[in-house]
Amino acid sequence: MTTLLSSRLLPFSPERRRTPSPSTTFFPWNNPTTNYTVRFLCSPAAPRVRLGQRLPRFVVPATAEDLLYNAGATVGVLGGGYALMRVFDDLTRRKILRQGLSRKLVHILSGLLFLVSWPIFSNSNKARYFAAFVPLVNCLRLLVNGLSLASDEGLIKSVTREGDPQELLRGPLYYVTILMLCALVFWRESPIGVVSLAMMCGGDGIADIIGRRYGSMKIPYNPKKSFAGSISMLVFGFLVSIGMLYYYSILGHVQLDWGNTVPRVAFVSLVATLVESLPITEVVDDNISVPLASMAVAFFTFHD
Ligand SMILES: Nc1ccn([C@@H]2O[C@H](COP(=O)(O)OP(=O)(O)OP(=O)(O)O)[C@@H](O)[C@H]2O)c(=O)n1
Ligand SMILES: C/C(=C\CO)CCC[C@H](C)CCC[C@H](C)CCCC(C)C
Secondary structure (H helix, E strand, O other): OHHHHHHHHOOOOHHHHHOOOOHHHHOHHHOOOOOHHHHHHHOOOOOOOOOOOOOOOOOEOOOHHHHHHHHHHHHHHHHHHHHHHHHHHHHHHOOOOOHHHHHHHHHHHHHHHHHHHHHHOOOEOOHHHHHHHHHHHHHHHHHHHHOOOOOOHHHHHHHOOOOOHHHHHOHHHHHHHHHHHHHHHOHHHOHHHHHHHHHHHHHHHHHHHHHHHHOOOEEOOEEEEEHHHHHHHHHHHHHHHHHHHHHHHHOOOOOOOHHHHHHHHHHHHHHHHHHHHOOOOOOOOHHHHHHHHHHHHHHHHOOO
16 A cells, blocks of 8 residues: 555656655765665665665665664654653643643644654665554553553643543544554655644644634634634644655655645645534544545545
8 A cells, every 4th residue: 555655646767766865965874876885884774785886765675784773763763752741741840831732732743753753764664664663652651551550640741631541542542543554654755644644733733722822713613613723723734744745855755846736735734624623523533533534635636
């Protein structure tokens, strides 16, 4: 399925495979043309090749060094996620942030920073599994705490509304499951995962923050949601999606025709915003409806 999505959206031309990626400026281990010595110095992830041999751009076989390198990246990203939660727990404890706001900022930042961290992983065919391990670990933490088998106060405080551990088994659990799904299915080569996560993390997160503050004018078909919340979701979700796609394009993971991409992303943002505004939250959580609707619409709109 991944191959299908990637190849249809971003056809691999032989020319493209030979083009060195701009991401090599930032992440030299991604350079397919770097010779063995340089690749080895840059990253133990580099496969052993003859001097000057060109490698396929995106997927290279995993070697022992590559696995070790990706394991290091996984530990780093896991540590980043843990640190983020500790920071917000601390800010809440010191009463610098309200618990509700802290929770929404964790919602916005954890997924987006996870997305930003993907290029750190190598180009091997195993890299996505290492990245997906990060939400998997968080998924287990949520399950263990949600089922009250453990009590991590920091996690409960920074992720729940009022400190009820069972809440971890709903929104936050769906959220990390979607992060895992996007890493495994779409990974870095398809705009579908990037846009869906931008809408779930950035768009949905900002709708709550702005809507609670300025949302006096309610949406006629849903008195729990406001125009201010939905408009901010549309604008912020769109901008974050474009920003993330730009980040991935300058690193060479996606090649986009911006004239076509911008209206398509705008359409996905609009549909995701409409879905979020519907009075269906009791039936299906926003952390499921928003990313799944975005994926479905992005699949068809980016499909040439
Ligand atoms: N389009 C939106 C979305 C949210 N809100 C505001 O944000 C609050 C929370 O919305 P929502 O996220 O849908 O509620 P919950 O599902 O209860 O919270 P969470 O997603 O944080 O679990 C709403 O009550 C409303 O004040 C809004 O005004 N307009
Ligand atoms: C409050 C949340 C959702 C409710 O709508 C967000 C829950 C966040 C997770 C418990 C933690 C997720 C951590 C990420 C998988 C890793 C982030 C790494 C990054 C480098 C900071």
